[in-house]
Amino acid sequence: MSEGKLDTTFRLGTRGDDVYAALIAAHDGLSDDESTRLNARLVLMLANQIGDAQIVIEAIDRARAIGPSGPQAEH
Amino acid sequence: MRYQHQRFPFVRPPDLDGRGVRVPVLIVGAGPVGLALAIDLALHGVKSVLVDDGDSVSVGSRAICWSKRTLEIFDRLGVADRMVEKGVTWKVGRLFHRDKEVYNFDLLPEPGHKHPAFINLQQYYVEEYLIDRARDFPELIDLRFKSKFVGLTRRADGVTAEIETPAGRYKLDTDWLVACDGVRSTVRALLDLDFVGRTFEERFLITDIEMKAGFPSERWFWFEPPFHVGQSALLHKQPDDIYRIDLQLSPEADPDIERRPESVRPRIAAMVGDRPFEIDWISVYTFQCRRLERFVHGRVVFAGDSAHIVSPFGARGGNGGIQDVDNLAWKLAAVLDGRAPERLIATYDEERIRGADENILNSARSTSFMTPKSSMERIFREEALAMAATEPFARRLVNSGRLSLPCSLDGLSLQSDDDGFEGGLAPGNPCVDAPIVDPLGNRAWLLDEILGDFLVLSFGHPVDVPDGVAQLTVVAGPADCADGHTRVQDVDGLTARRYGGIPGSAYLIRPDQHVAARFAKPTAGKIGAAMERALGKEAA
Numbered sequence: 239m240s241e242g243k244l245d246t247t248f249r250l251g252t253r254g255d256d257v258y259a260a261l262i263a264a265h266d267g268l269s270d271d272e273s274t275r276l277n278a279r280l281v282l283m284l285a286n287q288i289g290d291a292q293i294v295i296e297a298i299d300r301a302r303a304i305g306p307s308g309p310q311a312e313h
Numbered sequence: 314m315r316y317q318h319q320r321f322p323f324v325r326p327p328d329l330d331g332r333g334v335r336v337p338v339l340i341v342g343a344g345p346v347g348l349a350l351a352i353d354l355a356l357h358g359v360k361s362v363l364v365d366d367g368d369s370v371s372v373g374s375r376a377i378c379w380s381k382r383t384l385e386i387f388d389r390l391g392v393a394d395r396m397v398e399k400g401v402t403w404k405v406g407r408l409f410h411r412d413k414e415v416y417n418f419d420l421l422p423e424p425g426h427k428h429p430a431f432i433n434l435q436q437y438y439v440e441e442y443l444i445d446r447a448r449d450f451p452e453l454i455d456l457r458f459k460s461k462f463v464g465l466t467r468r469a470d471g472v473t474a475e476i477e478t479p480a481g482r483y484k485l486d487t488d489w490l491v492a493c494d495g496v497r498s499t500v501r502a503l504l505d506l507d508f509v510g511r512t513f514e515e516r517f518l519i520t521d522i523e524m525k526a527g528f529p530s531e532r533w534f535w536f537e538p539p540f541h542v543g544q545s546a547l548l549h550k551q552p553d554d555i556y557r558i559d560l561q562l563s564p565e566a567d568p569d570i571e572r573r574p575e576s577v578r579p580r581i582a583a584m585v586g587d588r589p590f591e592i593d594w595i596s597v598y599t600f601q602c603r604r605l606e607r608f609v610h611g612r613v614v615f616a617g618d619s620a621h622i623v624s625p626f627g628a629r630g631g632n633g634g635i636q637d638v639d640n641l642a643w644k645l646a647a648v649l650d651g652r653a654p655e656r657l658i659a660t661y662d663e664e665r666i667r668g669a670d671e672n673i674l675n676s677a678r679s680t681s682f683m684t685p686k687s688s689m690e691r692i693f694r695e696e697a698l699a700m701a702a703t704e705p706f707a708r709r710l711v712n713s714g715r716l717s718l719p720c721s722l723d724g725l726s727l728q729s730d731d732d733g734f735e736g737g738l739a740p741g742n743p744c745v746d747a748p749i750v751d752p753l754g755n756r757a758w759l760l761d762e763i764l765g766d767f768l769v770l771s772f773g774h775p776v777d778v779p780d781g782v783a784q785l786t787v788v789a790g791p792a793d794c795a796d797g798h799t800r801v802q803d804v805d806g807l808t809a810r811r812y813g814g815i816p817g818s819a820y821l822i823r824p825d826q827h828v829a830a831r832f833a834k835p836t837a838g839k840i841g842a843a844m845e846r847a848l849g850k851e852a853a
């Protein structure tokens with residue numbers, strides 16, 4: 239069962255820039271539709287990897303709250 | 314070979330000649346739910362009158378997939394053997410995307426259960442067998458065809474119903490009225506009650522065809538099949554060389570055109586190729602996932618489709634209704650014979666609304682997956698399907714229906730807390746079956762021994778139980794009952810394992826084969842208190 243508690247501190251050690259660059263590079267040459275699909279696959283794969291449904295749901299809520307379409311972020 | 318519908322005659326009831334008597338329970342509607350309820354009540358010794366406006370069983374096959382839990386309930390009612398014998402047993406589902414199989418699942422991977430995960434059997438057979446069984450109780454079940462419920466007056470202690478027949482109208486007084494009159498419930502309309510929930514725009518074309526084809530006994534589901542571009546399709550095998558084919562229609566499709574045989578024929582031909590087939594039944598089904606806000610309204614109780622309705626994927630309509638009956642019958646019986654306060658009926662609301670909500674949630678999610686509304690919903694679905702071919706995790710996200718499972722009543726007011734018990738079945742769960750050897754040395758099934766009233770299921774040795782409460786003890790060695798205690802022998806330790814039953818521990822089982830309480834260190838006092846609670850005597 240899931241315990242939750244999304245951790246939004248930085249967790250990628252020395253490789254944050256590598257991950258960011260890999261993400262951008264993955265979209266090279268893709269149309270917007272292809273990019274959207276790539277992102278969808280990634281989101282599903284990473285959600286599965288996290289394995290804790292509660293954390294995934296907290297991440298969804300958090301990401302939605304920060305975005306322009308969501309309610310104002312609380313800070 | 315097509316089903317031959319038998320017509321049941323109208324029999325003039327004594328009520329038309331002023332000789333009617335007040336009945337404990339009036340059941341409106343002799344579909345699977347009403348019939349099962351009459352039988353379950355009869356098994357508890359409760360009389361009922363069952364009225365139905367028709368004079369035969371269901372015209373179409375309608376509900377065809379009956380789940381393991383439903384078969385266990387039907388077994389309690391005495392009709393499961395016939396159903397399993399006639400039905401098509403299956404447990405494997407296959408999922409196709411376009412022309413490729415992407416996933417298959419086995420719904421009962423574990424041996425040691427009497428009943429299969431599912432059988433497919435047309436609703437008309439189920440109703441026929443239930444009617445035959447109801448006839449075993451001529452003193453307790455008064456089954457009246459061509460008798461339409463048309464009106465009611467409610468009082469605090471009962472209902473007066475008005476029944477219309479070919480020979481005129483009569484009034485019938487009853488302590489309880491149970492509305493099993495289906496999705497277009499007259500009772501619901503007369504009480505001016507509404508369904509809450511969601512209706513989907515999509516429709517499914519549901520057909521039965523008769524065809525000789527060696528398809529295996531499996532559930533096959535296609536997303537975007539080549540033969541029905543962009544939509545979904547489902548194939549199920551039924552007895553008598555009948556196949557159920559469900560084809561999704563777009564929201565723009567005109568149901569009146571779609572249900573014409575000349576529209577259906579080419580759609581089926583595209584699917585089955587050049588095999589000859591006959592169309593047996595056609596229906597266009599709109600998806601709804603809705604329910605009444607409450608199922609209990611004073612002395613009027615709703616069960617089955619009159620109370621809740623779900624889209625068909627997951628087979629939760631018919632099965633959910635049978636589980637309503639399982640929950641309601643013993644409670645009505647206990648209240649009617651004064652062993653429980655009327656408040657017990659309120660727990661039917663609590664427990665079956667949980668079940669209905671679980672069914673609605675699962676069915677609505679499956680339906681959404683099949684009918685994506687936004688472009689993003691479509692993209693997620695398409696990518697999940699695309700990944701399913703190679704990535705195991707994605708297969709579990711693809712949703713072609715989550716097939717009916719019993720819901721847990723854990724944490725609801727009739728169940729007692731755990732008493733330091735570890736493993737096994739938490740209170741609120743339905744009992745799990747296992748093979749046993751009965752006192753005569755015959756191989757048998759545990760659930761066949763858990764019948765009738767409340768029962769204490771103990772492990773290793775008999776425990777102290779309150780006076781008059783039945784007890785069944787599961788032992789590892791031969792079942793010696795010389796001391797007057799009923800024992801059964803475990804087979805391969807399966808019962809002990811499935812129940813986490815260490816010697817000296819015990820469960821209190823409700824008449825509907827659900828766990829009311831369990832005890833690591835049982836005493837007659839603790840069992841008695843749990844039983845009071847399970848009878849609704851203790852306020853939650």
Ligand SMILES: Cc1cc2nc3c(=O)[nH]c(=O)nc-3n(C[C@H](O)[C@H](O)[C@H](O)COP(=O)(O)OP(=O)(O)OC[C@H]3O[C@@H](n4cnc5c(N)ncnc54)[C@H](O)[C@@H]3O)c2cc1C
Pocket residue numbers: 341342343344345346347364365366367373375376377378436460461462463493494495496497498499500519596597598616617618619625628629630631632634
């Ligand atoms: C076209 C169609 C396809 C379906 N396909 C599936 C499926 O694939 N899988 C699945 O699980 N479920 C399916 N269902 C749903 C399933 O049939 C129901 O969940 C199930 O029949 C519910 O049983 P019930 O006894 O509550 O109601 P019903 O079977 O509808 O029985 C109600 C009975 O009450 C009688 N009645 C109604 N009004 C009155 C009145 N005023 N007085 C007296 N009698 C009355 C009716 O004649 C009927 O006999 C389908 C339903 C339909 C209509």
